[in-house]
Every structure is written in structure tokens, then in C-alpha cells.
Amino acid sequence: MLEVRSLSIHFHRYTRGLRRTVLTPVVDLYLKVSAGEVVAVVGSSGSGKSLLAHTVLGLLPSNAKVEGEIWFKGELLTPERQALARGRQIALIPQSVSFLDPLMRVGAQVRRAAQLSGKNRHSAAAQRAIFQRYQLPLEVERWYPFQLSGGMARRTLVSMAVVGEAELILADEPTPGLHPEVVRETLNHLRQLADEGRGVVLITHDIQAALQVADQIAVFYAGTTVEIAPVTAFSGKGEGLLHPYTQALWRSLPQNEFIPLPGMQPPPQDLPQGCLFAPRCPLATAECTAERPTMRAIAQNQVRCIHAQG
Amino acid sequence: MKVLRYLIRKLLRLVLLLFTISVLSFTLVSLSPIDPVQAYVGAEMMRIGPEQRQRIAERWGLNDPPVVRYMRWLSSLMRGDLGTSAIYNQPVSQVIRQRFLTSLGLMGTAWVLSGVLGFLLGVLSGARAGSWIDQVIRFYAYLLASTPAFWLALLLLIVFAVFLKWAPVCCATPPGLLPEQVTFAQRLHHLALPALTLSIIGIANITLHTRQKLITILNSDYILFARAQGENLFGLIWHHGLRNIALPAITLQFASISELFGGSVLAEQVFAYPGLGQATVQAGLRGDVPLLLGIVLFSTLFVFTGNTIADILYHLIDPRIRLGVES
Numbered sequence: 001m002l003e004v005r006s007l008s009i010h011f012h013r014y015t016r017g018l019r020r021t022v023l024t025p026v027v028d029l030y031l032k033v034s035a036g037e038v039v040a041v042v043g044s045s046g047s048g049k050s051l052l053a054h055t056v057l058g059l060l061p062s063n064a065k066v067e068g069e070i071w072f073k074g075e076l077l078t079p080e081r082q083a084l085a086r087g088r089q090i091a092l093i094p095q096s097v098s099f100l101d102p103l104m105r106v107g108a109q110v111r112r113a114a115q116l117s118g119k120n121r122h123s124a125a126a127q128r129a130i131f132q133r134y135q136l137p138l139e140v141e142r143w144y145p146f147q148l149s150g151g152m153a154r155r156t157l158v159s160m161a162v163v164g165e166a167e168l169i170l171a172d173e174p175t176p177g178l179h180p181e182v183v184r185e186t187l188n189h190l191r192q193l194a195d196e197g198r199g200v201v202l203i204t205h206d207i208q209a210a211l212q213v214a215d216q217i218a219v220f221y222a223g224t225t226v227e228i229a230p231v232t233a234f235s236g237k238g239e240g241l242l243h244p245y246t247q248a249l250w251r252s253l254p255q256n257e258f259i260p261l262p263g264m265q266p267p268p269q270d271l272p273q274g275c276l277f278a279p280r281c282p283l284a285t286a287e288c289t290a291e292r293p294t295m296r297a298i299a300q301n302q303v304r305c306i307h308a309q310g
Numbered sequence: 311m312k313v314l315r316y317l318i319r320k321l322l323r324l325v326l327l328l329f330t331i332s333v334l335s336f337t338l339v340s341l342s343p344i345d346p347v348q349a350y351v352g353a354e355m356m357r358i359g360p361e362q363r364q365r366i367a368e369r370w371g372l373n374d375p376p377v378v379r380y381m382r383w384l385s386s387l388m389r390g391d392l393g394t395s396a397i398y399n400q401p402v403s404q405v406i407r408q409r410f411l412t413s414l415g416l417m418g419t420a421w422v423l424s425g426v427l428g429f430l431l432g433v434l435s436g437a438r439a440g441s442w443i444d445q446v447i448r449f450y451a452y453l454l455a456s457t458p459a460f461w462l463a464l465l466l467l468i469v470f471a472v473f474l475k476w477a478p479v480c481c482a483t484p485p486g487l488l489p490e491q492v493t494f495a496q497r498l499h500h501l502a503l504p505a506l507t508l509s510i511i512g513i514a515n516i517t518l519h520t521r522q523k524l525i526t527i528l529n530s531d532y533i534l535f536a537r538a539q540g541e542n543l544f545g546l547i548w549h550h551g552l553r554n555i556a557l558p559a560i561t562l563q564f565a566s567i568s569e570l571f572g573g574s575v576l577a578e579q580v581f582a583y584p585g586l587g588q589a590t591v592q593a594g595l596r597g598d599v600p601l602l603l604g605i606v607l608f609s610t611l612f613v614f615t616g617n618t619i620a621d622i623l624y625h626l627i628d629p630r631i632r633l634g635v636e637s
């Protein structure tokens with residue numbers, strides 16, 4: 001349904017003395033999502049993963065330069081197609097209640113989302129139906145966002161994304177600092193949406209959350225996907241994981257060996273030559289710094305490492 | 311209960327404010343070098359003797375120490391008497407009423423015009439921030455914001471009244487006519503230039519504020535989400551922008567009353583428009599203490615009311631405050 005091929009994003013910024021710096025928060029990114037599937041995009045903050053959602057929707061600021069291709073349902077996603085698809089075919093589930101208009105009643109905002117998705121005449125009915133589906137009491141219609149509890153806010157945001165018939169759902173960090181129960185509920189909602197046949201991209205820094213619902217996990221590092229692996233590969237000692245970073249990430253989890261990876265992710269204005277992970281990689285060799293490794297399919301995984309073996 | 315407490319607090323603050331301002335103005339007037347008698351009598355000064363002069367001063371109570379004079383003024387104020395204006399030879403309350411009604415048309419027109427136009431220009435400029443139209447509007451606003459009101463008034467007067475002869479050079483009505491003979495069209499004709507001056511000055515501030523606010527809103531999270539839902543620029547402004555800039559705009563509009571008042575003093579002076587502003591200048595220049603104090607108190611009350619209305623509207627309109635109080 002969605003395929004992102006060698007996507008790079010550059011930001012040009014003028015700093016002091018009119019010196020131009022180029023930030024490259026997303027480098028040569030690859031991602032594929034099929035209908036009925038939850039693909040989790042996992043990476044620490046600053047790995048450029050939120051930009052992915054904005055790029056697919058065509059909502060980047062004007063000083064951003066985008067390279068690469070985004071395919072949606074077999075067609076190249078041009079800016080014109082993006083404008084048509086926004087809200088109708090591709091919907092966003094944002095992070096928090098601050099993404100709701102503070103002065104507009106919740107019901108009106110959901111109805112507006114329904115109208116924009118094409119349900120012009122039936123927006124009120126659609127809103128009622130979606131409220132029922134997500135167990136939002138009817139009186140919430142007349143509330144303002146600041147009156148919503150954490151759980152209700154989540155359900156409202158989800159209901160706004162799916163009040164239309166969007167086939168692709170982009171959930172951008174939908175479980176930040178939430179109560180565990182609300183997290184589970186939100187993740188279940190995403191799973192249901194995929195089971196109904198939609199494609200779901202779950203963008204998160206919380207690998208635990210991702211493991212609960214995802215079919216595939218795309219691991220982000222310094223703005224690129226270093227590995228895409230089925231969720232089943234994340235088990236045991238991580239034998240199914242092929243990229244050194246993914247393995248290190250897996251080992252660093254508390255329920256595993258809890259060994260942190262030394263060093264820091266490179267900043268987007270100062271990316272290393274060759275493999276982006278080379279400065280921290282225990283297996284790095286001279287070839288690694290020669291050029292950027294490409295994505296290779298090995299077993300069920302896609303890996304961006306020249307030394308990876310199945 | 312809450313409302314009552316709010317009102318009482320406001321009222322106390324108002325009384326304190328009025329008192330402080332009256333003391334301050336009184337002190338300033340007492341220190342002023344203008345001799346009220348001389349200012350009153352003017353060129354006739356040479357023809358009256360010292361005894362006559364002494365008699366006028368006594369009748370006005372000018373020989374008593376300032377504190378006594380202030381107490382006398384205050385006690386008659388308590389009885390609702392603002393005293394008599396020396397230069398108009400009428401009770402101060404009556405002068406203020408007449409003058410204020412004349413000014414009200416002027417200030418009201420300017421208030422509405424500058425509010426509506428300023429808001430529209432601000433929205434246009436903020437929505438297309440960085441475009442040529444934004445550049446033009448901003449240039450215009452900055453230019454006006456740094457233009458003194460009286461200078462603009464003179465400029466308009468010279469262009470429209472003196473050269474083009476579209477507008478009258480002075481006053482609120484054609485000279486030589488009794489008030490009941492003046493038609494509405496004539497009044498409007500005389501109002502046009504002063505009102506234009508005042509509105510043009512007021513627009514700049516409102517435009518720049520509205521623009522800034524709209525730009526902030528357009529960069530907010532909820533606008534990003536609305537765009538993700540497929541909202542276009544017009545929809546963004548119509549459904550979210552206006553709703554969110556309306557509140558600060560209303561507050562600003564009511565708070566701008568004080569500037570309007572200040573502007574009207576200068577504009578009325580230039581156009582010889584017989585409103586409250588002109589009376590203020592006269593009272594100041596000719597040492598008419600009761601009138602000056604009366605106007606100062608009245609304008610304080612006026613501005614205070616404007617700000618209070620803004621405050622109350624804010625509480626009534628913003629659901630975060632309105633409902634937050636209840637829950």
C-alpha cells in the first residue's frame with residue numbers, strides 16, 4: 001500500500017554570519033507497509049521518524065527539500081495527489097490533545113474531520129457512530145479539548161483519524177507518557193484498524209509498545225531504516241536480528257541483558273561518511289566507511305549492513 | 311458569589327484609581343505656571359485693575375492653599391457637583407456631556423473602522439506571511455505606527471480640505487447654522503476627515519497584532535493536524551484561525567480605547583472639532599481647573615470601562631476560563 005524509497009530530507013538553515021547549514025534528518029529511508037499490517041517505526045528521539053509522517057502527508061515546511069519516491073496504492077504520490085489523499089485516504093493520529101483546536105467543541109472537530117474526509121452530508125451521523133465505536137459518551141460532543149481525560153483525548157484523536165475511510169493510518173507517537181491501560185487500549189485500536197484491512201504505521205520510541213501490536217518493525221537510526229524485521233525476530237537473544245544496531249538495541253532492553261550501547265547518534269548536520277552506524281559499530285571495517293550500505297533482503301529481513309549474514 | 315467579589319474588587323480599584331489620578335492632576339495643575347485669571351481674561355488684561363483681578367481670584371477661591379482647594383473640590387464632588395467651567399461658563403458636567411456626545415460619533419466611527427479594517431488587513435497579511443501583499447501591508451502599518459497623529463491630520467486636511475476641497479476645513483457643523491438646522495449628511499461630511507485620521511492611526515496597531523497572532527496560530531499543532539485532515543488555507547483560517555484570534559482581538563480593541571482618546575485630543579485640535587479632546591486642550595491651556603479635573607476623571611472612567619468590558623468578555627467567551635471556573 002505504501003512504499004517509501006530512498007527518501008532523504010534536507011533542511012537549509014542560515015545561521016550566524018549568513019553561513020548556510022544543511023540538516024539531513026532523514027537519509028535514504030526505506031519503508032513498506034501493506035494493507036492489514038501494522039508496521040512500527042522505532043527509533044530514539046531525533047532519529048527523524050516524525051518527519052516521515054509529515055513527508056507522506058506533504059506537510060513539511062517550505063525550507064525542506066525532499067528526494068526519493070513515495071508510492072501509494074501503486075501510484076507515485078505527487079504533491080497534488082497528497083492534497084487529495086490527506087484526510088480522505090491517508091489519516092494522521094497525532095501525539096496529544098494539543099493537536100485539537102482549544103476553542104472548538106470536540107464534536108464539531110470530529111464532524112469537521114468527517115466532512116473533510118468526504119462524508120459531507122452525513123457528518124453528524126458519522127460522528128455519533130464513531131463516538132459509539134470508541135465508547136465516547138455522547139455529552140463529550142459538547143466538551144472542549146481541555147475537559148477531556150487522557151484516555152478520552154486518545155480515543156478522540158483516533159476517532160478523528162478513522163471517521164473517514166482512510167486506508168492508511170499514520171500514528172505519530174500515540175502513546176507518550178500515558179497510563180499503561182490507556183497505552184494498551186490505544187495499541188489495541190491500532191491493531192483493530194489493521195485487522196479491518198487498513199495499513200497502519202506506528203511511529204514510536206517505545207519498542208515495548210511496538211512489540212505488542214506490530215507485524216513488522218522498522219528500526220530507525222540517524223534518519224534511516226537500518227533494519228526491517230518481522231516482530232518474531234525480536235525474541236530470545238535476538239538471533240533473528242541481523243543489523244548490529246538492532247541487536248544492540250535488543251540487548252539494551254531491561255528484560256534482556258540491559259547493556260547500553262556506548263556513544264551517541266550522529267547529529268543531522270554532521271553525518272559520517274559511509275555507514276551511519278560505523279562510529280559506534282563493533283564490527284566496523286574499512287569498507288564500512290567507504291560508502292553508504294544499501295538495503296539488502298536477507299531471510300525475512302531487510303538490512304542495511306554490508307557484513308550482515310542470515 | 312464569584313461575580314460579586316469580582317465586581318466589588320473592580321469597583322474598589324476604580325475608586326482608588328480615580329482618587330490617585332485626581333490628586334496627581336490637581337498637583338500638576340497647581341504647579342503649572344499659567345495664571346488662570348490671566349488666561350481667562352486674555353487680551354483684556356491691560357484694562358482691568360489689580361482690585362478687579364483680586365476679586366475674580368477670590369471668587370474662584372484661588373488664594374487658598376492647594377490642599378484646601380482640593381478638599382473643597384472633593385467635597386462638592388461627593389455631592390455630585392463637578393463645579394463650573396470658567397471658560398465655558400457652564401457646569402462642568404454639562405460641558406462634558408455635550409462635548410462627549412460630539413466626540414462619541416467621531417471616536418465610535420474610528421473605533422469600528424479601525425477595528426474592522428485592522429482585523430481584515432491583519433488576517434490577510436498573516437495568512438500570506440512573506441508574500442508581497444504581506445510586505446505591502448506591513449510597510450504601511452509600520453509607517454503609520456511611526457506617524458504622529460497631528461501630522462497625519464494636517465496632511466489630510468491640506469490634501470482633502472484645502473486642495474481638493476472635498477471636506478470642510480473645520481468644525482463639526484457648517485458655521486452659522488443652529489444645531490437643529492444641520493442635516494445628518496452635513497454632520498457626516500464634517501465627521502469624515504477627523505474620523506479617517508483616527509482610524510488610520512488605530513489600524514496599524516491592530517493589523518500588526520492580528521498578523522502576529524495569526525502567524526503563531528498557523529504554526530501550532532492543531533493547525534498541522536487540521537492540514538493533515540485535508541483542510542486548505544481558507545478552511546484553516548475560517549474554522550480555526552478566526553476563532554482563535556477573535557479573543558485577543560476583542561481585548562485589544564477595547565484596550566485601544568485609551569489610545570483612541572489620546573488620538574482624538576490631537577485630531578480634534580487640528581480639525582477644530584468641538585469634542586471632548588478639544589475641550590481638554592482648552593481647559594489645560596487656559597487653566598480651567600474644574601473642567602480639566604472633570605475631564606480627567608471622566609476619561610479615566612471611560613477607559614476603565616473599556617478595559618473592564620474586555621476583561622468580562624474574555625471570561626464570557628473563552629471556554630477554558632468559563633468552564634474551568636465551574637468544574
Ligand code: SF4
Pocket residue numbers: 243244245275276277278279281282283284285288293304305306307308
Ligand atoms: S555496515 Fe559496517 S559499520 Fe555499518 S552496521 Fe554493518 S558492520 Fe557496522
